[in-house]
Amino acid sequence: MSADRDYKGTSVVVTGAHGFMGSWLVERLLDLGARVIIPRRTVAAGSRFVREGLEQGCEMVDIDLLDPRSALRILNEGGVRVVFHLAAQTIVATASASPMATFDANVRGTYNLLEAARLLSDHAPRLVVASSYHVYGPGINGVCFEDTPLRATSPYAASKACADFVTRSYAGTYGVPAAVTRLANVYGGGDLNWSRIVPDTVRALTRGDRPVIASDGTPERDYLYVEDAVDAYLAIADSLSDPANYGRAWNAGCDLPVSVLQLVRALIAAAGLDLEPEVRGTPVPGRVDRQYLDSSAIRDELGWHARWALDDGLAATYEWYGQALREAALR
Amino acid sequence: MGEGFGNTTALVTGAQGFIGCWLAERLLGEGARVVVPRRSVEPRSRFMVEGIAERCVLVDADVLDQRAMERTLADHGVNLVFHLAAQPIVGIANRSPYSTWESNVRATYSLLEACRTVGGSGEPPRVVVASSDHAYGDHEELPHREDFALKALYPYDVSKACADIVARSYADAAGLPVAVTRMANTFGGGDLNWSRIVPDTARALIAGRPPVIRSDGTPERDYLYVEDAVDAYLAVARSLDDPAGHGAAWNVGMGTPVSVLGLVRILIAISGHDVEPDIRGPAVPPAEIDRLYPDSAAIRERLGWAPAWNLERGLEATYRWYERYLSGGAAAFVADVA
Numbered sequence: 001m002s003a004d005r006d007y008k009g010t011s012v013v014v015t016g017a018h019g020f021m022g023s024w025l026v027e028r029l030l031d032l033g034a035r036v037i038i039p040r041r042t043v044a045a046g047s048r049f050v051r052e053g054l055e056q057g058c059e060m061v062d063i064d065l066l067d068p069r070s071a072l073r074i075l076n077e078g079g080v081r082v083v084f085h086l087a088a089q090t091i092v093a094t095a096s097a098s099p100m101a102t103f104d105a106n107v108r109g110t111y112n113l114l115e116a117a118r119l120l121s122d123h124a125p126r127l128v129v130a131s132s133y134h135v136y137g138p139g140i141n142g143v144c145f146e147d148t149p150l151r152a153t154s155p156y157a158a159s160k161a162c163a164d165f166v167t168r169s170y171a172g173t174y175g176v177p178a179a180v181t182r183l184a185n186v187y188g189g190g191d192l193n194w195s196r197i198v199p200d201t202v203r204a205l206t207r208g209d210r211p212v213i214a215s216d217g218t219p220e221r222d223y224l225y226v227e228d229a230v231d232a233y234l235a236i237a238d239s240l241s242d243p244a245n246y247g248r249a250w251n252a253g254c255d256l257p258v259s260v261l262q263l264v265r266a267l268i269a270a271a272g273l274d275l276e277p278e279v280r281g282t283p284v285p286g287r288v289d290r291q292y293l294d295s296s297a298i299r300d301e302l303g304w305h306a307r308w309a310l311d312d313g314l315a316a317t318y319e320w321y322g323q324a325l326r327e328a329a330l331r
Numbered sequence: 332m333g334e335g336f337g338n339t340t341a342l343v344t345g346a347q348g349f350i351g352c353w354l355a356e357r358l359l360g361e362g363a364r365v366v367v368p369r370r371s372v373e374p375r376s377r378f379m380v381e382g383i384a385e386r387c388v389l390v391d392a393d394v395l396d397q398r399a400m401e402r403t404l405a406d407h408g409v410n411l412v413f414h415l416a417a418q419p420i421v422g423i424a425n426r427s428p429y430s431t432w433e434s435n436v437r438a439t440y441s442l443l444e445a446c447r448t449v450g451g452s453g454e455p456p457r458v459v460v461a462s463s464d465h466a467y468g469d470h471e472e473l474p475h476r477e478d479f480a481l482k483a484l485y486p487y488d489v490s491k492a493c494a495d496i497v498a499r500s501y502a503d504a505a506g507l508p509v510a511v512t513r514m515a516n517t518f519g520g521g522d523l524n525w526s527r528i529v530p531d532t533a534r535a536l537i538a539g540r541p542p543v544i545r546s547d548g549t550p551e552r553d554y555l556y557v558e559d560a561v562d563a564y565l566a567v568a569r570s571l572d573d574p575a576g577h578g579a580a581w582n583v584g585m586g587t588p589v590s591v592l593g594l595v596r597i598l599i600a601i602s603g604h605d606v607e608p609d610i611r612g613p614a615v616p617p618a619e620i621d622r623l624y625p626d627s628a629a630i631r632e633r634l635g636w637a638p639a640w641n642l643e644r645g646l647e648a649t650y651r652w653y654e655r656y657l658s659g660g661a662a663a664f665v666a667d668v669a
Contacts, residue, residue, distance in 0.1 A: 068429070096504035100397065100444035103497060108437060115429045149480025150496075153578075158500035162436065162493040165481075169489040173425065 006238070008033035011079050013125070015039055015065060015113070016086030017058070020191040021130070023049040024226045025084055025233055030057045037078050039063045039070070039087075048190030051324070065109045072116040075125055082237050083127045085113055088160075091193055092134070095156035106159035107166065114170040114178065126240040127178040128233055131164035131249065132157070133293055135182060145294045146182070146249045164249065171247030177240045181232060184253030184293050187313065188226030189320025198223075198314075201264050202321045205271040216281040217261030220290035222253040225313030228306040235304040253293035254306045266311055270318040336565070337362035340408050342456070344368055344394050344442065345415030346387065349522040350461075350560055352378040354413055357561045359386050366407045368392045368400065368416075377521030380656075394438040400445035404456060411568055412458040414442055417494075420524055421465075424487035435490035436497065443501045443509065455507055457571040459564055462495035462511040462580065463488075464553070464625045474553070474588075474626035477513070477580045488620065495580065502578030508571040512563060515584030515625055518645065519557025520652025529646070532595050533653040536602040546612040548592030553584035553624045556645030559638040566634040582625035585638050597643060601650045 012029055016022040017038040026049065029036050036058040049055060059078075063070035065087060075083065088106045089095060095102040110129060117124040136144040137151030152161040163180075170176040187198040194200050201211040224232075232252040239245040258266075264277045298304045308316075341358050345351040346367040355365045355378070365386070370393040378384050388407060392399035394416050403409070418424060418434040439460060446455050467475045468482035483492035494511075501507040518529040525531050532542040555563075563583040570576040589597075595608045630636045640648075 099447070099497075099501060099505060100440055103437075103440040107440075107493065107497075108432075111429065111432045111436075118428070149482075151480070152496055153500060153503045155497075155500040155504045158496045161496050165483060165489045165492055166432065169484055169486050170428070172484045173428075173486055 009035065010081050011035045011037060013037045013039065013074060013078065013080050013083045014086065015084070016088060016130075017054070018044045018047045018049045019086060019090070020048065020188070020193070021186055021226060021229060022086045023047065023052070023054055023190050024188065025086070025230050026054050026058060027052070028230050028234070030054065035059070037061060037074065037080065039065055039074055044192070046192065065112055066104060068112045068115060071112040072119060075113070075116045076120060076123070080125045083113060083117070083125050084233055084237070085110060085127060085129045088130060091195060092154060092156040093195060095159060096154060099155035102155055102159050103162070107162040110163040111166050114167060114176060117176045117178070118170055118174050124176055126237055127167070127176065128236050129163060129167040129178060129180045131167070131180040131182045132160040133182050133184055133251070133253070133291070135161040135164050136291070140291055141288050142290060143292055143294045144251065146251055146297060168247045168249065175243070175246060177243070177246050179236050179240060179245060179248045179250060181236060182249055182251050182293065183229055183232065184222040184224040186224050186226055186229045188317050189324070197260060197263060198267070198317060199321070201267045202318055203325070205267060205273060205275070205318070206322055206325050208273070210275050211264050211268070211277045213260055213264060213277050213279045214281055215260055216283040217264070217277070217279045218259055218283065218289065220257035220259045220292070222255065222257050222292035223263065223310060224253050224306060225308035225316070228252070228308050231307070232298060232304050235298065235302040239302050250298045251293040251295050252298050252304065253295050254310070255292065255295050256310070257290050257292040258310060266314050267318060270311070270315045335361055339363040339411050340366060341411040341413060342366045342368070342404065342409045343413045343415065345417060347373050347376050347378045348415060348419070349377070349519070349524065350517055350557055351415045352376065352383050352521055353519065353557045354415065354561050354564055355387060356383050357565070359383070364388065364407070366390060366403060366409060368394055368403060376523065394442055395433065397441040397445050400442050401449050404445055404449040410456050412442070412446060412456045413564060413568070414439060414458065414460045417461065418490070420526055421485070421487045422526055424490060425485065428486040431486055431490050436493045439494040440497050443498060443507060447501060447505045447507055450507070457568060458498070458507060458509040459567050459571075460494060460498040460509060460511045462498070462513045463491040464513045464515055464582065464584070464623045465620065466492040466495045466513060467623070468492070469620055473622060474624040475582065476626045477582055477629055499578045499580065508574070508577050510567050510571060510576055510579045510581060512567055513580055513582050513625055514560055514563070515553035515555045515623070517555045517557055517560045519649050520656070521557070528591055528594060529598070529649060530653065532598045533650050534657065536598060536604055536606070537654055537657050539604070541606045541609045542595050542599070544591055544595060544608050544610045544612065546591055548595070548608070548610050549590055551588045551590050551622045551624065553586065553588045554594070554642060554645075555584050555638065556640035556648070559640050562639070563630060563636050566630065566636040570634050581630045581634070582627045583630055583636070584625045584627050585642060586627055587642060588622070588624045589642065597646050598650060601647050
């Protein structure tokens, strides 16, 4: 990738850097010599971003992205060339319990940034906006292509679909150099959203507990190791050197659906334990729940591919949590 | 709720606007109390000049203010909400996307949140949200059915697609009794958005000028007379008695798509003038959809709605309204924003 050359001395904004995915992206950008600017409104104690000292390498700006003037100021005064917009309320259950706060964070936070970019016109930075596989909705069995209809039904999925639509609209109407990512389930060290299957299972295993599976274990999804996700973000940012790619949506996953039970068993193997998960859900006869992404566009057109096999990614993930939990940095 | 609306207190947002004023008027006629939030007063609107305003409870509040909406819903015991307030003009959305997101997307989720909150563990109000056939975007296949993908691309269309998705998600997660309408181009007296084809053409003809067509006249749309639109709003509101209707989207249109040129020729015939339209534009103006045509089979079959007005009769009634309105010189006071 040309990214090594492109980022030296380049001003980059990463929103959501305190989150899981953001911390890995920032780490890579710092390695590539970028000047990384981070808007923040809260500091998450125990986050990988703080814990691994990434904050010291970045310029922190205490603003709230829900303030449109602040969004314009940070892009303009920072001479920003690339924005990775990852800040979002990312938990499905939280969105259902409090839709408006989620719409504010995920929709308004996104159009504030895009509007700032539009106002900067020829000086607009490239924007890579985190959408989600959730935008395709729950009704699909099988593979989702980028042109599969968006049939989001839950507030979380709806918020991501809106962000996705709004971003592509700025690209298609005003020529803002923006694209959206629709990544598979990203896992890796530093994900402190314990409601997710990988962190939840790892935490149980580090305590020697049997992992609990809320479903019957059969739902199949595809998973993506966080370093591969970072590669995808950089590849998509690179793709915006070509205006033909403005307004694109890019799937990225392993093209390999894995059942929850398989995933949990792989983590048990990574932990070197001899346990059986506790499967709580009852099977629904005749129900097939399999959803995964077709990633051929990003592979064929941008040369990206997932380098990490599931077992390797889960082993690396397990190791990160093991160390972090031993250091008692996490509760 | 049954057939009538006598025990209803309805909040109508956008009641100062074109469809909203007809809806408020009908609800008043059916015996409902009508509560109208407003952030500006438009003295020449049909809502004001035809005496609808003085029969409503007027609340000086912005729909974007969730707390104010919560208070309004609670104070007046609102049990039915029609959310029609929006920035409705494609050209304004293209020039000012930000204010369009605020008015069309954020106002929608703020109001829905207020409905959810005020409902608490009790019974939240029923909510009908105005989406639009624009939410579908460009499709090869016509007419659009409700299960078609929303493929909006341009800001106005996207703002409606977002409002549509957001509204239905409140039914999915929050159990709010909400449905959305996706109406064809609605026309009728009281539409003071002069950039739209019917008001613009009527005004030109009344002034004795040839009507101007911004496109080449070929783009096809389905249309809907405003009184039929009001009937559809009431039918959708009644459908929320049945939880099966929560989260539904309903197309509404006459089902007789007509080209812009065809529409203008009907209006010319109604006017009795012997003029030719001034056709100025490319096939499709920039950032606009070429053909929009919703399939209204579902609302016809399941809710028993059917248009009572055909295009000619609707346009005739509309033209006469503009004649009366403009003879009063009222248009001079109305902002002319394309």
